[in-house]
Amino acid sequence: MSKAQTQLNSERRRSRQIFERAEKVLVGGVNSPVRAFRAVGGEPLVIDRASGQYLYDADGNELLDYVCSWGAIILGHAHAAIAEAIADQARRGTSFGMTTELELELATLITQAIPFLEKIRFVSSGTEATMSALRLARGVTKRDFIVKFEGCYHGHADSFLSQAGSGLATLGIAECPGVPQALAGLTLNVPFNDLKAVERVFSAHKDKIAAVMVEPIAANMGVVLPETGFLKGLQELAHRNGAMLIVDEVITGFRLKNGSVQDLLGIEGHLITLGKIIGGGVPVAAYGGRAELMNQVAPLGPVYQAGTLAGNPLAMRAGIAALKQLTMPGLYERMNELAERLVRGLRDELADARIPAQVNAIGSLATIFFTPGPVRNYTDAKRSNTRRYARFFREMLARGIFLAPSQFEAAFLSAAHTPADIDRTLAAARESLQAIAAEPAD
Numbered sequence: 001m002s003k004a005q006t007q008l009n010s011e012r013r014r015s016r017q018i019f020e021r022a023e024k025v026l027v028g029g030v031n032s033p034v035r036a037f038r039a040v041g042g043e044p045l046v047i048d049r050a051s052g053q054y055l056y057d058a059d060g061n062e063l064l065d066y067v068c069s070w071g072a073i074i075l076g077h078a079h080a081a082i083a084e085a086i087a088d089q090a091r092r093g094t095s096f097g098m099t100t101e102l103e104l105e106l107a108t109l110i111t112q113a114i115p116f117l118e119k120i121r122f123v124s125s126g127t128e129a130t131m132s133a134l135r136l137a138r139g140v141t142k143r144d145f146i147v148k149f150e151g152c153y154h155g156h157a158d159s160f161l162s163q164a165g166s167g168l169a170t171l172g173i174a175e176c177p178g179v180p181q182a183l184a185g186l187t188l189n190v191p192f193n194d195l196k197a198v199e200r201v202f203s204a205h206k207d208k209i210a211a212v213m214v215e216p217i218a219a220n221m222g223v224v225l226p227e228t229g230f231l232k233g234l235q236e237l238a239h240r241n242g243a244m245l246i247v248d249e250v251i252t253g254f255r256l257k258n259g260s261v262q263d264l265l266g267i268e269g270h271l272i273t274l275g276k277i278i279g280g281g282v283p284v285a286a287y288g289g290r291a292e293l294m295n296q297v298a299p300l301g302p303v304y305q306a307g308t309l310a311g312n313p314l315a316m317r318a319g320i321a322a323l324k325q326l327t328m329p330g331l332y333e334r335m336n337e338l339a340e341r342l343v344r345g346l347r348d349e350l351a352d353a354r355i356p357a358q359v360n361a362i363g364s365l366a367t368i369f370f371t372p373g374p375v376r377n378y379t380d381a382k383r384s385n386t387r388r389y390a391r392f393f394r395e396m397l398a399r400g401i402f403l404a405p406s407q408f409e410a411a412f413l414s415a416a417h418t419p420a421d422i423d424r425t426l427a428a429a430r431e432s433l434q435a436i437a438a439e440p441a442d
């Protein structure tokens with residue numbers, strides 16, 4: 001174990017004590033599996049507070065954060081405008097169970113940024129958004145099958161848990177127990193970037209597919225970019241076959257620019273799902289599309305979906321404060337430039353260390369895959385040397401740099417990251433890669 005690693009671990013006594021107690025009452029000591037560090041080893045973090053680009057664990061260790069609450073924290077932790085909005089709303093009431101003008105305000109900020117989005121429904125998690133969008137597609141088309149892509153993750157609703165990315169890929173769960181075969185059989189998985197496979201599945205299930213759901217930039221098998229023509233071809237295939245295209249932008253929504261990534265990619269789905277960033281770090285997600293389609297949702301239409309805390313004023317205030325900040329001139333340009341410098345630097349460090357690896361990246365999203373070949377789908381991603389990723393993760397953490405604790409996740413930059421953070425990260429990467437290069441690859 002390197003000196004740095006020894007130093008960090010020895011100072012994490014309180015974190016360890018808290019986690020051991022947590023394991024007695026929380027399953028695995030966590031409320032979401034990927035937080036358990038099962039794929040990277042070492043002791044899971046216990047965080048006490050955060051500010052800007054930094055997390056502070058229960059032992060006061062400062063960590064430069066590239067997880068950013070899995071992409072939700074794009075402005076940096078404890079952003080003053082968001083904190084003040086939440087504090088003010090807490091004094092005015094957190095949830096009324098009735099409509100407020102705040103829901104209208106956040107919906108307006110979102111639809112102004114995404115013009116094709118005419119009507120929206122707020123929910124409290126990305127899973128609720130994707131689950132509801134799928135139900136709407138099935139209700140309107142009166143069809144049952146869904147096409148999704150191997151390695152993509154759309155939350156933990158039953159229809160999305162086969163060949164899924166994120167925590168299922170991390171834990172090697174290909175098919176989740178508890179999902180009735182009758183339902184699992186309605187989910188058709190095809191490889192990302194493989195239009196021929198999509199054509200074949202449409203031919204084999206003529207007029208039976210309700211929707212194709214896709215992450216436009218896959219980020220739950222690690223970052224995998226759509227190849228030229230893939231998304232446009234997918235949209236055409238869906239339209240030609242009477243199926244809906246549901247574009248899951250829970251990660252990409254407001255990540256690469258102030259709005260949807262779809263106009264950058266030349267597509268427009270029937271439905272879009274959003275989450276993470278639109279809540280400013282507080283539970284907000286949404287699904288939406290053209291009014292004619294969304295009007296099929298209760299109370300206007302028969303497709304039912306509901307939620308006690310959906311659109312609650314506390315969460316709306318946080319989302320409004322966050323989205324208002326995202327219109328600041330130059331915010332995305334600065335963040336994306338920093339991210340591009342980090343990615344270039346990582347590629348250089350990997351080459352200098354003579355370690356075969358790919359860095360897939362776009363905007364402030366990136367993943368290092370320890371594999372010599374290109375990573376263009378889940379099969380490629382699974383070829384990565386996940387042991388080596390785990391070693392790199394632990395070496396970087398020992399140097400105070402917190403990367404995603406899984407090969408099958410993305411690293412995120414926030415608007416709070418600085419050029420000095422990039423320099424520090426690249427210096428830590430050089431040391432970490434040197435430590436790894438000296439070891440056998442497998």
Ligand code: KE4
Nearest residue numbers: 032070125126127153154155166248250251
């Ligand atoms: P939530 O239900 O976790 O809010 O959102 C589900 C979801 C839907 N769609 C996409 C594209 C997503 O990435 C997610 C959730 N992302 C994971 C991380 N890749 C959440 C982290 C976790 O599960 O703890």
